Each structure stands twice: as C-alpha cells, then as structure tokens.
Amino acid sequence: MVRTDSRGPVVRNSLQSQTRLSFPIQERVVADYLDGVPMKEITARYGIHRGTVHKITRRADAPLRPRGFPDRIRQEAAKLYSEGQTIVQVAARLGISYEGARAGIVACGVPLRPRGRQPSKR
Structure with missing residues (x-):
C-alpha cells in the first residue's frame, strides 16, 4: 500500500x-x-x-533571484515611511518583516527618524 x-x-x-x-x-x-x-x-x-x-x-537551472525585496516594494516602504508611518506600520501594511521594511527604507536613502515617541503635529 x-x-x-x-x-x-x-x-x-x-x-x-x-x-x-x-x-x-x-x-x-x-x-x-x-x-x-x-x-x-x-x-x-x-x-x-x-x-x-x-x-x-x-x-531546474533557474536563475537565482536577488536577495531582499523587489525595488517596487522598497520604494513603497520608503514612500509610506516618508509620509509619516512608522516602520512597524509600513511592515504590517506591506506584509513584510520589520527588518525587511527598515532595510528597504534605508536602501532608498530615506533617513530614519529617531526612535521613541514623535512629537505630535498641531
């Protein structure tokens, strides 16, 4: 059997x-x-x-994909972060890890904000 x-x-x-x-x-x-x-x-x-x-x-002799996320996902992460979302929010929205979102943001040349609570915009 x-x-x-x-x-x-x-x-x-x-x-x-x-x-x-x-x-x-x-x-x-x-x-x-x-x-x-x-x-x-x-x-x-x-x-x-x-x-x-x-x-x-x-x-199958398939070509290896490059490590990390495609450029479109990196650029989307950078755009969302630049618009004021946190890295955690960006990662959740794109369905990727915190580290992946952070790496994508940094790879696009967007400066990271200081950690901790951000002052409220009034």
Missing part, C-alpha cells in the same frame, strides 16, 4: 513527514519562483520548506 497525500506519494518509515513532489508540481514551483511569487507564499502553497524550493529551482 502506497501512502499519499494531496501532493503525491509519502515516504515510509520516516521521522518526519516527507512528500515527493511530482514533476508537474515541481514545474509549478519553478514557474512561481520565476514569476516573483514571495517565498513564504510558495512554501505555504505547496507545503514545503524554503530549502526545498531552492533545491528544486537549482535542479
């Missing part, structure tokens, strides 16, 4: 649940990766680890 789940056959006698992704699903992983789908979304969609995504894309 072959054990399977929605993604394909499951390895027997393993301490961890391991699923063998079929070739069509692996092709979809590569296509999503090349289309710029965020890594978190790919891993959630297929129920795999980010390292598995890298292995699949390497085997």
Whole structure:
C-alpha cells in the first residue's frame, strides 16, 4: 500500500513527514519562483520548506533571484515611511518583516527618524 497525500506519494518509515513532489508540481514551483511569487507564499502553497524550493529551482537551472525585496516594494516602504508611518506600520501594511521594511527604507536613502515617541503635529 502506497501512502499519499494531496501532493503525491509519502515516504515510509520516516521521522518526519516527507512528500515527493511530482514533476508537474515541481514545474509549478519553478514557474512561481520565476514569476516573483514571495517565498513564504510558495512554501505555504505547496507545503514545503524554503530549502526545498531552492533545491528544486537549482535542479531546474533557474536563475537565482536577488536577495531582499523587489525595488517596487522598497520604494513603497520608503514612500509610506516618508509620509509619516512608522516602520512597524509600513511592515504590517506591506506584509513584510520589520527588518525587511527598515532595510528597504534605508536602501532608498530615506533617513530614519529617531526612535521613541514623535512629537505630535498641531
């Protein structure tokens, strides 16, 4: 009897649940990766680890994406921060981490405000 789940056959006698992704699903992983789908979304969609995504894309000779967020997300983070939002608010609005939002803001050359409560504008 072959054990399977929605993604394909499951390895027997393993301490961890391991699923063998079929070739069509692996092709979809590569296509999503090349289309710029965020890594978190790919891993959630297929129920795999980010390292598995890298292995699949390497085997397919897909070009590596640059680390970090695309320029459009960095620019949006910088714009929102310049408009007065905090880094926490920017990160929540864009669905990215605090560190990612901060890095995007800094990469666009926007000076960071001092930490702490900002004086109210009247």
